[in-house]
Amino acid sequence: MISQEKNSGSAADVPITTDRAHPVTLREVAEAAGVSTATVSLVINKKKNARIADETRRRVQEAIRRLGYRPNAMAKNLVSGTSKFIGLVADGVATTPFAGQIIHGAQDEAWKHGYALLIANTEGNVDLEKDAIAMMLEYKVRGILYSTWFHRATEIPATLRESDFVLVNCFSPDSLTSRAVVPDEAQGGKSATEILLRGGHRRIAFINTTTPAPAKDGRLKGYMDALEAEGIAFDPELVLEAYPDQEGGYGATEDLLKLNVSAVYCYNDRMAMGLYDGLREHGLAIPDDIAVVGFDNQEVIAAHLRPPLSTVSLPHYELGAAGVRLLLGLDQADVEGPVKIACPAVERASVAVHSAA
Template identity: 50%
Template sequence: MVTLQDVARAAGVSIATASWAINNNKNVRIPESTMRKVRKVAADLGYRQNAMARSLARGRSDLIGFISDGVATSPFAGQVIQGAQDEAWRNGKILLIVDTHGDPDIERRACAFMLERQVEGIVYSSWVHHEVRPPEDLARVNSILVNCFDRLGRFPAVVPDEVQGGRTATEMLTNAGHRRIAFVNATEQSPASQGRLEGYQEALAAAGLQYDPDMVMTCTVDQEGGYGIMSQVMQTGATAVFCHNDRTAMGLFDALRERGMHVPDDISVVGFDNQKLISAHLHPALSTVGLPQYELGVLGIRTLLQREDVGEKGEGGSADAAGEHGPYSPIRVACPSVPRDSIRILAAS
């Protein structure tokens, strides 16, 4: 194997000069001709630099930790990792990914493992948008939360804009002329259920419509829940319904079909999440609002690297967790509309 000493000998320079030239050390003045010569010799000899030595020389590892509680195994949230990986690669970084399945002990061990390998930062991500309690060691390094947040705002966080998403879903119906719009929400309280309800209310107000609590009902947000809520939806006299997610809408489709009703001729339906295995393959295809999963991953890495560049440093040289730069307010990413064929146009707004 070709060593740095071999490169230095062939180039006729010292080992230190060869190292500085290969690492492009900005703090040492080396003639441009010498740098070109050393690099050409290294390329001709097939020299490959030791990654650990390069990290020590440059003061950074080019490694970013990614700790998740199920993102890696979720068929829908995997786009978060894809976005993070693409953005990391564009910046010359590589992800170390650990899926903890929500086990706090694995989280702590994963964090310690990554710190030992001098990662430049850690992304802590959840497959569902909710409040989390990250391991304390996360504060020792530049870190960011993705699709989750901590209540005290100790860490910067990137999350979907649930309020905007709920508003967009409802506006798809008000813009089509609908005035009696039911909302099937989740029984369980969460940032998604609360935010989407708030967005629904905002869109009604913007359209000059009065909010009626009787038009809002809850169920388990899955196919069974959507199927079971159909009769309650029909009792409201709604011409359109906004479902908390696509799985709920799929169950509603099934129940309506059994009753001999047709979407969108008899009732219009909008979902949320844009789970393409569902929304694009229902008949008719479901109009919905997408979760910006890929964008969450991209922005998580981008924000992490920007914090490193501007030097928001805390204990031990890590990016400050809250400290003088916090508490942090979440960065909210817009949820895009995905219009398909499940909305009947009554009148243009």
């Protein structure tokens, strides 16, 4: 906003309106301050060793403020020899609520350190991705976050190696030459199962996904770890598989009911939503007849089912923020493999609170 408070008629004043047809120029600032454009440039670029009298510097800063001059960030970047951009390549921005949370976390952390995000949404299109990375390289980004909306192994596009980069929500088998940050699926699966164990349940089914993914293996491992810690033998008969959406969860109802369990942990919230419908059609009440836990804490779904769904949260915001910290060297990468971010439990009414018998 252009402040007019101090327009008290000095010779340096120039007429200003908010509707001016062109941006304020460096030359106008120089004229207003009664100095050369070179002097204005030195003040803007905060050149060390530039010998400028304090009074002159103040006059230039006052003119910049009064005229509403915007220094050219691209020129500043060229002068300083570095860019203040971090690139973020994201798939699935338009089709999932997850990518938006990675963007949010990455942006907050980037801004904290004076960087702006250059975001490209690829929706998984390889050509778009190639163009996006090329564009970021041409803007001389400080580095690139390469993110996927679901946790998976990924090839590293060759051009990504022309810059510093961090894999976010994905990882490469080649962990020696790439840094990555992913959710801790096994801890999340353990936390989900523990919600049911705390509810007094001992015979707990797990409806896993049919789709191979790190989440499939990790969430199963967490289930097994939680049972083992309670001295409950793992029974592979209690693990079902279904497609990871509402229709998959609904379709698993019949098989689940044959298992005679008091509780079920679903691979994700969408499956739990479909299972809710299936259980209701059988006249079963949640949580009294059967307790249900999901995974993802998916916006617009988990908190709004009847009853609201206990689940664990996918830490997409934290993944984005941690990716920026790894890129800037503020956090250290793990030589053993990707940095893992915890998936916290979110307890709601789909599991009854139980006092131990």
